[in-house]
Amino acid sequence: MSDHEEKPAQASSSAAVNGNFIAKQTRRLLAICDQLESIDLDSYLKVGGYRGLKQALARSPQQVVAQIAAAGLRGRGGGGFPTARKWEVCRREKSAEKYLIGNCNEGGPGAYMSRFLVANNPHAIIEGLLIGAYAIGAGQGYVFIRPEYGDAVIAIKQAIAQAREKGYLGSGIMGRRFDFALDLKFSPGEFICGEETALIACIEGRRAMPTAKPPHPAQKGLWGKPTIINNAETYANIGPIMARGSDWFRELGAGQSKGTKIFAVTGNVKHSGLLEAPLGVSLRYILDDICGGMEKKTRKLKAVQVGGPTGGVIPASLCDTPVDYDPLKNLGAMLGPGGMIVMDEGVCMVEMARYFLAFSADESCGKCTPCRIGLKTIQEILTRITEGRGREGDLELLTELAEDVSWSSLCGLGRTAPNALLSSLRYFRAEYETHIRDRRCPTAGCVALRRYLVAAERCKKCGQCQPACPAAAISWQKKQVAQIDRDNCIKCGSCYEACPFGSID
Ligand SMILES: Cc1cc2nc3c(=O)[nH]c(=O)nc-3n(C[C@H](O)[C@H](O)[C@H](O)COP(=O)(O)O)c2cc1C
Known part of the structure; x- marks a missing residue:
């Protein structure tokens, strides 16, 4: 890829809001998206695209797998399984038919890393799939994606068509004895469809239900044939590793987790969105340095839900923990696909x-x-x-x-x-x-238990709560403590949100 890739991205709307949101990230995959003039094949070639494929095809499949192993790439879809280990199992399988699948189901709320990558740099996913296909000996691949990911579907369709036209897909790719066909398969959309054995069931036309492992798909997958399933972000890392080498990839990261990861941060944080940072940075760095701290300065951080809907919470006191597969697991959470929901003290x-x-x-x-x-x-x-x-x-x-x-x-x-x-x-x-x-919710987060009360000793008598109440249940006069009428209060929490001094309990 281009030599500029790790520099902070050029000004964007986010940068205008908070320069640190961009500047404090270490953008590799996202930087390539920033540099692309369009999602066209020509733009991708201009930023060094398909150079990784060229390098891969100049080596043997074993050497390709060895380079991915040396990089230490772990799957970005949730489990963090070493990519090369899975590929090696599949490569060794003796089968005339093998398959490779790009998992872009992404059914968890708040996560859109795969969608973003496919929509903004579809050729990177295709290049990763091509290198994977060459490494394991697969002739057919599928991108498994939800049809409601409209922008991503349009982008990948166009990219597949262009790649076919220019000879990156089909027979005799880059003048080598390497054939690979790639097609789309639409996901019914449920969260479970992203689980690899359920995904296989969907493509086979069965109901999306998982099957017991072993056998793992790498040995017995789609239509009973050896199959590799990787996340879109995993594939996006493959081309750069082949083009720039495993040492370059390993320069970033910590412990057993190398490279960068894209995170989707949301919740009570000042600047939310997709961001990229090296694995192993602290949760605090992501929240404070990149995201600019808490949304409301009067509310402290309480916890971060890490790892998507099936992840766990990390309390504020443990936010110096490295964002890495194993340390997070030890605390009862998981890195998962990289979703983070930041919660302040107001969250129950x-x-x-x-x-x-x-x-x-x-x-x-x-x-x-x-x-x-x-x-x-x-x-x-x-x-x-x-x-x-x-x-x-x-x-x-x-x-x-x-x-x-x-x-x-x-x-x-x-x-x-x-x-x-x-x-x-x-x-x-x-x-x-x-x-x-006590049948009480200390944060007033549980609607059924809410009893809003103005704490007279903390009330600054500003009256900002009064217009926020949609039920006109708050009375207030200048220099007076506001009063909430319990009978008319609909427990919506608007006053609690509106009070800038945290004076409503
Ligand atoms: C309920 C459930 C949903 C999943 N959804 C996804 C998904 O949307 N995308 C994904 O890449 N992996 C998902 N996974 C993980 C996949 O089963 C599989 O491990 C992954 O695609 C492997 O790719 P990786 O090694 O590159 O991470 C899900 C797993 C479970 C249990």
Whole structure:
């Protein structure tokens, strides 16, 4: 790729808002997107595109896998499995038919890294797939994507057509005895469709339900043939590794996790969005240095939900932890595909756990009992607690259920879904106890338990809460403490949000 790639990107709308949001990142994959004049093949060639493929084709498939192994690339789709290890298993399989799939399902809320890469640099994904196909000996590949990702679908369709026209796809690619065809397969869209065995079921025309592993897809995948499935971001890293070498890739990162990662940061943070940083930087660096700290200066950071809907929470006190697969797992969270939801002190951890468990329960495919029944039962108990109907012994029951679901579920959804509950119980147990014992939500996050009250001793008498109330339930006069009329209050929280001094409890 071009020599400018690690420099801060040129001014963008985000940079105008906060230069640090761009300047404090280390942009590799995103920098290439910044440099492209368009998503056309010619633009991609201008920034050094398909140079990695050329280098790969000059080597043997074993050497290609060895270079990816030396780079230390781990899959970006969630599990962090070493890419080369999977490729090597598949390469060694003796089969005339092998497949390679780009997983762009991305069904978790708030995540759009794959979408962004496919929409803004589709040839990078195609190049990664081509190199992977050459390494494992696959003749056919598929990009598995949700049809509602309109911009990404248009981009990848156009890029595949151009790559075919210019001989990057088809027979005798780059004058070598290497043939590879690439097509799109549309995902029905559910979260579970991104799980690799469920994804295979979708392409085969079956219902999106996972199957037990082993056998792993690398040995027995699509139509029973050896199949490699990688995330879009994983593929986007392959071309640069082949073009610039494994040492270049390893320069960034920490421990067993090399290179950069794209994160989708959202929540109560000043600047949210997609950003790229080396693996191993601290959570605090991402939140404070890149994202500019908390959205409201009067509210402190409480926790960050890391790893998508089935990830776990990291409390503010542990935000110096490196953002890396293993350290996050040790704390009860996971890096996952790189989603982060930043929560300030106004967020209730019990409601947060209920929300994510409800998401997973809804998304459960229903095939295995622990996930189908276990997650629903956990959701019901958490709902009771957030409505002030918690019982003594609930926390012990929840822990037991969550642990059982984690170890006995068939696939990664059920195995990781209890993370939000278990991690929040670990770090915020007192908050759960207050809900059960006092039938009170300390943050007013649980609607059923809300009783808004102006703290007279902290009220600055500014009256900003009054116009924010849609039910006209607040009375206020100049130099007077505001009053909330309980009978008319609809518990919407607008006053709580509007108070700049945190004086509403
Ligand atoms: C419920 C569930 C949803 C998943 N969704 C995705 C997804 O949208 N994209 C993705 O790349 N991997 C997803 N995965 C992980 C895949 O099963 C698989 O591990 C991944 O595509 C492998 O690619 P990688 O090694 O490059 O990370 C999901 C896993 C689970 C359990």
